[in-house]
Amino acid sequence: MEARVFDKKKLPSRHVTEGPERAPHRSYYYAMGLSAEQIRQPFVGVATCWNEAAPCNISLMRQAQAVKRGVAAANGTPREFCTITVTDGIAMGHEGMKSSLPSREVIADSVELTMRGHSYDGLVGMAGCDKSLPGMMMAMCRLNVPSVFIYGGSILPGTFKGKDVTVADVFEAVGLHSVGKISDEDLLELEQVACPSAGACGGQFTANTMAMVSEAIGLALPYSAGAPAPYEFRDRFCMAAGEKVMELIALGIRPRDIVTLKALENAATVVAASGGSTNAGLHLPAIAHECGIKFDLFDVAEIFKKTPYIADLKPGGRYVAKDLFEVGGIPLVMKTLLDHGYLHGDCLTVTGRTIADNLKNVKWNPDQDVVRTADNPITVTGGVVGLRGNLAPDGGIVKVAGLKKLYFKGPARCFDSEEACFEAVSNRTYKEGEVLVIRYVGPKGGPGMPEMLSTTAALYGQGAGEKVALITDGRFSGATRGFCIGHVGPEAAECGPIAHLRDGDIIEIDATKGTLSVELSDEEFKTRAADWKPRPHAYKSGAIWKYAQGVGPARDGAVTHPGGSAEEKTYADI
DSSP, rough: OOOOOOOOTTTTTTHSSSGGGGGGHHHHHHTTTOHHHHHHHEEEEEEEEEOOOSSSTTTTTHHHHHHHHHHTTOOOOEEEOOOOOOOOHHTSSGGGGGHHHHHHHHHHHHHHHHHHTTTOOOOEEESSSSTTHHHHHHHHHHSSSSEEEHHHHOOOOOETTEEEOHHHHHHHHHHHTTTTSSHHHHHHHHHHHHSSSBBBOOSSHHHHEEEEEEETTTTTTTTTTTTTTOOOTTTHHHHHHHHHHHHHHHHHHOHHHHHHHHHHHHHHHHHTTOOTTTTHHHHHHHHHHHOOOOHHHHHHHHHHHHHOBBBTTTTTSSSSSHHHHTHHHHHHHHHHHHHHSOOOTTOOOOOOSSSHHHTOOOOOOOOOSSSOOOOOOOBBOOOOEEEEETEEEEEEEETTTTTTTEEEEEEEEEEEEEEHHHHHTTTOOTTOOOOOESSSOSSTTTTTBBOHHHHHHHHHHHTOOOOOEEEOOOOOOOTOEEEEOOOOSOOGGGGOOGOOOHHHHOEETOOOOOOOOOOHHHHHHHHHHHHHHOOSOOOOOOOHHHHHHOOOOOTTTOOOOOOOOOSSOOGGGG
């Protein structure tokens, strides 16, 4: 600890601990066993997304205790609290998936409200599943109090018939089973061995993608986001995070000092270089929005276009997060990108030093093939590509990592829900060469912009993963592979072009040129739009209804409030 805080005159917690008028407030802290000295110290919120919904989150409460020890060792007073998580693997393939993206906003909102309500001075945020990572980082940027992010860690790979497997293999096995390529017995064995430990899905799916973002953007300590959840030495990272947040409070280093436009560009670079989840194209604009920075899907796509794809990670590649960590971790990826001019090295991080300073002593590991050097990539353009055209004026996004071909042209086959498309896939009533269209599943139309992993995985399991294409105004899981384009905007519920497609319309997708178009004239689009009527959804009250009323377009991150640009004062300055 290089700096310590003993004076609360400028800290939020002065409003609940200082002066004779706060005697009633202090009495609550005495009731919980705090001493007068602990009440005088800075208060640090230790927020976790712990729950018993899935293995992603199950180790967070244990790790939080190590964070609290670190805060206390550095003369701070930790205050632990939990928020929700909706775990996509459990929510996938049914109505529950409509809760997933809205949960990101609830996580950010609930952390904000807890911090504001109790006037905490700093935040260590701990998350383990897809939406909880960006939700926690959004809260940090919104509040702008000194903060450190901690990822709960990835799951260990399972083993099935001598090969490493992940939950994505189980989803694809459903498709294999539907065409008789895997037996009931093998499917049962696979589902029982695929997830052998605590931790988030092991491939470069959304959780590990956003974990990588946390280091690249500067909100997490180096190496902390790569260590698997079951590794007990994660406690060292957690304790260090608790100590570090106290140093950040003393130095006055805040998230918006760290999350700059350059830092967001670094984050997008690492996503593309690792063949990360297309969901990053949604979450990076949302994080930027909290800081008052314009960084939309097209800005993300520009970074993707010029970034080499270098990390051979599932679902497009061979390895999982554990393998990457053991050959050098996220800093190994960042180091080669920095050395070859793809990262901004002058960005500040939670270490108090720059990206370049953090990576100065990282040595290249030549005895591994998980990551290539940036001058010898798997492909010269990133593993994720942005698309635009008359079918997607507000853009779309596709993961090309592992794809054998980057061009597809075929007739549309339209579905107004994922369930209808999944039924067609299950019954194999689609045809090779078709472009399956799932619409009215965007942020407003879903509502909630659900993911389509059950459908895409079933297609892959049936051997049709690259024999058909799939486009949607919804999202895809980070575990999705195949020619699958998501985030198509404007969405159907907003009278976007995707709403006016009809079966048989010829769609052309060119991931090399970055285009998504349909062979229809502007006049034909206008004629069809004149006949269009909004489709009501089934949610007439409750959280999902509320989300649909306020959510913005996917291009801007599907956010629900005006963001940092509208603020006059941040919480940290109260």
